[in-house]
Amino acid sequence: xxxxxxxxxxxxxxxxxxxxxxxxxxxxxxxxxxxxxxxxxxxxxxxxxxxxxxxxxxxxxxxxxxxxxxxxxxxxxxxxxxxxxxxxxxxxxxxxxxxxxxxxxxxxxxxxxxxxxxxxxxxxxxxxxxxxxxxxxxxxxxxxxxxxxxxxxxxxxxxxxxxxxxxxx
Ligand code: NI
Numbered sequence: 001x002x003x004x005x006x007x008x009x010x011x012x013x014x015x016x017x018x019x020x021x022x023x024x025x026x027x028x029x030x031x032x033x034x035x036x037x038x039x040x041x042x043x044x045x046x047x048x049x050x051x052x053x054x055x056x057x058x059x060x061x062x063x064x065x066x067x068x069x070x071x072x073x074x075x076x077x078x079x080x081x082x083x084x085x086x087x088x089x090x091x092x093x094x095x096x097x098x099x100x101x102x103x104x105x106x107x108x109x110x111x112x113x114x115x116x117x118x119x120x121x122x123x124x125x126x127x128x129x130x131x132x133x134x135x136x137x138x139x140x141x142x143x144x145x146x147x148x149x150x151x152x153x154x155x156x157x158x159x160x161x162x163x164x165x166x167x168x169x
Pocket of ligand 1: 091092093094135
C-alpha cells in the first residue's frame with residue numbers, strides 16, 4: 001500500500017467530471033486500498049478519486065462507527081433520492097483547515113458497485129449520508145463550498161488565495 005498525494009482546491013481536476021470505472025481490475029483494488037490508507041493517514045473520513053489526481057468514479061469512506069474501522073469503497077456511485085435537509089459542519093481534505101456549515105440531505109438512498117463487482121443499493125442517514133453526498137459530489141466536479149452563499153464563498157476563496165501566497169496551501 002502507499003500514501004498518495006492529496007490534491008488541493010485550485011487544481012482543475014477537482015472541477016472535472018470523473019469517468020465511470022468499467023471493470024474491477026487488480027489496479028482498481030490497489031487504488032482503493034491506497035486511497036483508504038491515504039484517508040486514514042490524513043486523517044479524514046472520505047476521499048474521492050479526483051482528490052488523488054485521478055478522474056475516476058471511485059471514493060472511499062470510513063466514519064469509524066463506534067470507534068471501529070468500517071471502510072466502504074464506492075465505485076460508480078449515484079444518489080437515488082434524499083430526504084429532510086439539515087445543516088452541519090463540513091470539511092474536506094482538499095481544503096485543509098477550512099470548515100463551513102452546509103445543508104445536506106439527512107437521509108439518502110444510494111447505489112454503487114463494490115470491489116467484488118456487486119451492485120449495492122443502500123439507505124444511509126446522518127454523518128454517513130453526509131460523507132456519501134460530499135464524496136459523490138467530488139465525482140461530479142463539485143466541492144462543498146459550492147453550497148455556500150456567494151458572499152461566504154468569496155471569503156473562503158480570499159482566505160485560500162492568502163494562504164497560497166504564503167505558500168501555506
Ligand atoms: Ni472533500
